Amino acid sequence: MTEQQHHSLISRLESRLHENAAHHPQPQQAASPKPTEPRHERNVADLMVQCLVQEGVEVIFGIPGEENIPFIEALERDGRIRFVVTRHEQGAGFMALTYAHLTGKPGVCLATLGPGALNLTLPVACANASNTPLVALCAQGSVRRLHKESHQIIDLVSVFRPITRWTNMILSPEAVTETMRKGFALAQRKRPAATCIILPEDIAEQPAPADAEPLSRALQVHTVPTPADIDAAADIIAKAKHPIILAGNGVSRAHADYQLRILSEQLNLPVATTFEGKGVFSDRHDNALGVVGFMRHDYENFAFDDADLIIAIGFSIQQFDPVKINPKNDKKIIHINTFVEDTDAHYTTTLNIMADIDATLTQLIDALRERDVRFDDMESDIRRLLTDEFTSRKDDDSFPMKPQRVVYDTRRALGDSDVALVDTGALKMWMARLYPTYLPNTCIIDNSLSTMGWTLPGAVGASLARHGRPVLAVMGDGSFMMNMQEIETAVRLGCHIVILVWVDRAYGLIKWKMDLHAGHHDDVDFGNPDFVKLAESFGATGTLIQAANELGPAIEAAMTADGGVHVIACPVDYSENMKLTDKLGELELPG
Incomplete structure (x- = not known):
């Protein structure tokens, strides 16, 4: 076709369109819409993203992979959650862990199947050990090939189960909303931890149930100590001769540092912290003893040697081996935390108070004030030794x-x-x-x-x-x-x-x-x-x-x-x- 013939054809088509428009005029309100993309049918990945938004997630750290493409596309369609591409899945997990540590909200990280998921195991285990709320999202191959040896297929449920509080694989669209809610709920329990949710590629692309909506977040109910617990703790403290406070990272999770200071000042008690508890008691305070956790008998250990009662607040034995502060297992221990501590021969507790730490300290302070309990000044060179070494x-x-x-x-x-x-x-x-x-x-x-x-x-x-x-x-x-x-x-x-x-x-x-x-x-x-x-x-x-x-x-x-x-x-x-x-x-x- 010559250029002249081409222009002639275009002219004839335009004339025909004008003629059709004249014979079949369209109402003004029905003007031709702008071209739009085909309507997207909501799938399981979209529903998962809706659940994440409902949980308050603002950022996800991770690496895209072939099997999590549907999820990445769903994130982009929704647009309300920021996705941070990292250079290694391990990095993504540690970013999420630290984000969670500072915000108190579950951190979220993402990996694909096989190698990508395995690279997440270290930060997931770290979050679980340090009581940090974290939700790991992993892709998986299609369900139809999970039963056999197949490219990059690893039994991820078995891999993550020992290093999380809960791991589950979504095997049907109907399970999405309950699985997502449970994953976040368990990560934020009284002892925060890591959870892992696994999404097979073919499930991700299936249509979401038409009536499925994200489940509402439950209100966090803080357990308060019983009057009997407070009376028992006050009695034990009042009868002690040389009590000492050991503070762990549970104090910062509970935002109970103010009440910790009031308790120390009211009773005139020294306070040592674990490495993870640094900062919950200011090192400027006269009662501060620094940290326990060094590999040798350090300065603050001498204060524990003289103590007959340890008031452990927000402490867990993963932070520090109790044998170094109670080698003979001859000290009474009051354990105040939101969860029961694991068994240890050198951490046999006299009283366990499983309740909100801030509420417990508030009531304990009142009870001890009524009893007018206060201890003599501690004769110790510990603070001087620490200051001298620092300078x-x-x-x-x-x-x-x-x-x-x-x-x-x-x-x-x-x-x-x-x-x-x-x-x-x-x-x-x-x-x-x-x-x-x-x-x-x-x-x-x-x-x-x-x-x-x-x-x-x-x-x-x-x-x-x-x-x-x-x-x-x-x-x-x-x-x-x-x-x-x-x-x-x-x-x-x-x-x-x-x-x-x-x-x-x-x-x-x-x-x-x-x-x-x-x-x-x-x-x-x-x-x-x-x-x-x-x-x-x-x-x-x-x-x-x-x-x-x-x-x-x-x-x-x-x-x-x-x-x-x-x-x-x-x-x-x-x-x-x-x-x-x-x-x-x-x-x-x-x-």
């Missing part, structure tokens, strides 16, 4: 830097409400013991599963939970390299995080323990990349500390910068490790 190297300009100087400069560079996430390794021992903490959830440490590599992705989750306020992740060089790919995620999201890497070119804590065990170490040393170039390759800012006086200003500048991801590599002299354990092994407090 012992503040003017030490030796390089690589002493751990005490690193902790001191880090604390001075951060405000009271700034959040520091502390990874596992030798640095955890120094930060947990010496880093003064003044508010709950401002120094977060995993001492339940004690996972390496969680703080870098955790800082991304914390940044979103804190709406962009700066977050510090403190890591060893071993843990940093385990999840450093999430720097790209942080840069892409526009997070403001500072990553302080303690550099010693070894798995420092294992080296320390080998030296304690056998006097030498093996197979713990490694090399490192150029941390500055590595950071810059991701679009982050990299800094290498080359003198002791550079660290404090570098952290402060990064925390107060106008956003961005900052990696600060600081060489550390861990010869102080053995000096510390030698000193504590010989330490005796004056009587």
